[in-house]
Amino acid sequence: MISQERQExxxxxxxxxxxxxFDHDVExxxxxxxxxxxxxxxxxxxxxxxIARFFVTRAADKGINGLISAKQLIIKEVIGKENLQExxxxxxxxSNHFHPFENMAIYKVFKEYAPKKDFYRVIREGxxxxxxxxxxxxxxxxNTLPLSSNHSTMRKFFxxxxxxxxxxxxxxxxxxxxxxWNYKKPRPFKDGAFRFACKYNTPIIPCFIxxxxxxxxxxxxxxxxxxxxxxxxxxxxxxxxxxxxxxVRKMKNQNFEMCKDVYQKTYGVELTYNTKENx
Numbered sequence: 520m521i522s523q524e525r526q527e528x529x530x531x532x533x534x535x536x537x538x539x540x541f542d543h544d545v546e547x548x549x550x551x552x553x554x555x556x557x558x559x560x561x562x563x564x565x566x567x568x569x570i571a572r573f574f575v576t577r578a579a580d581k582g583i584n585g586l587i588s589a590k591q592l593i594i595k596e597v598i599g600k601e602n603l604q605e606x607x608x609x610x611x612x613x614s615n616h617f618h619p620f621e622n623m624a625i626y627k628v629f630k631e632y633a634p635k636k637d638f639y640r641v642i643r644e645g646x647x648x649x650x651x652x653x654x655x656x657x658x659x660x661x662n663t664l665p666l667s668s669n670h671s672t673m674r675k676f677f678x679x680x681x682x683x684x685x686x687x688x689x690x691x692x693x694x695x696x697x698x699x700w701n702y703k704k705p706r707p708f709k710d711g712a713f714r715f716a717c718k719y720n721t722p723i724i725p726c727f728i729x730x731x732x733x734x735x736x737x738x739x740x741x742x743x744x745x746x747x748x749x750x751x752x753x754x755x756x757x758x759x760x761x762x763x764x765x766x767v768r769k770m771k772n773q774n775f776e777m778c779k780d781v782y783q784k785t786y787g788v789e790l791t792y793n794t795k796e797n798x
Contacts, residue, residue: 522740525700532699539794541706544697551645554667559647561664561679568660575660583623590736591744592620599751600632606722606754609684611712613774614726616693617702619651621728624747629689639664639683641692664690684719694774701745703730704790705778713770717763722754723770727778729785748785752777 524547531545563572586592614625626638639662647665650658658665664680667673683690692715694708705727716723730745738744755773758766779790791797 520741522742525740525742528700532702533793536793537795537798539792539796542696545699546697548645549649551643551668552648553669554644554648554665554672555669556672556675559665559667559672559675561675562682563660563662571656572660572662575656576662579657579661583627586620586623587627590733591738592623593733593736593744593746594624594627594749595731595746596748597628597632597751598748599753600628602751602753603629603633603724606633606724608721609686609688609690610722610724610754611716612689612691612724612726613694613708613712614691615702615705615728615778616695616698617700617728617730618698618745619654621747622691624728624749625691625726628749628751633689635687637686637688638662639688639690641666641690644668680715681719684715684721689724690715694771701730701742703782703786704792705775705782708771708775710767710771713767713774716755716770717757717766720757722756723774724754725752725774725777726750727752727781729781750781750785752781 528545528547535541535543535545560568563569583592587594612625612629614621616622622640626640629636629638641664642658644666646654646658647663657663664676667676680690692712694712695706696709699706712723715721727750729748729750732743733746734743736744755770755777758769761769782790
């Protein structure tokens with residue numbers, strides 16, 4: 520049976536695309552509680568958090584493998600894994616954001632082809648302070664980096680990102696910001712990931728996931744499970760000849776054009792949005 524809630528979210532996506540409003544949360548998320556600085560141990564240095572991180576991460580890995588076995592998470596193909604060989608130190612990963620499981624696909628692929636790197640995820644504040652049912656420990660302990668509406672917490676966040684870029688880490692950031700369920704097109708990017716990359720002189724690894732309906736597998740909302748093809752593109756580096764803002768803009772535009780190219784080649788259509796201007 521098709522989920523009424525998911526149908527409403529799909530209609531919401533159509534509405535916001537038509538209005539050209541890509542900067543909008545379409546999910547029925549509860550209001551986010553403010554994350555205060557004393558409520559987050561970003562690097563899980565406290566011994567209790569360190570132990571919890573170890574066991575919860577192992578449980579999460581087992582859970583991901585279970586989703587794969589149950590064909591609720593299907594990674595059909597990985598294209599461009601050789602591009603990871605160019606990265607010697609840390610990097611920011613960008614990808615399209617369209618499903619709760621798609622970050623698991625990115626994690627699984629990167630752990631397989633770059634196993635010596637630690638993998639971190641930037642998440643929305645509400646996913647940490649009011650996580651979806653069953654995901655509370657995952658969002659609290661599995662190398663997540665929650666954003667915050669509190670300035671002091673964000674200063675702590677920036678310091679942690681700075682620390683992580685000096686080591687051998689991958690940090691996943693969604694430049695589209697909000698999740699639009701099973702939306703295939705790349706959406707306009709925010710500056711955040713590219714500002715970090717330019718500030719810390721760290722490359723971007725652009726990823727884009729394309730999808731197609733599986734034949735005999737359905738999710739809990741009654742829709743076909745999507746088979747993912749993970750595209751890993753060539754790293755993007757800061758242009759040292761440009762002023763900071765222009766360097767950020769160039770990286771962002773390069774990343775978007777690469778995603779656009781993958782979208783158009785995979786689906787065989789030109790990237791256009793169903794906005795009122797185009798109707």
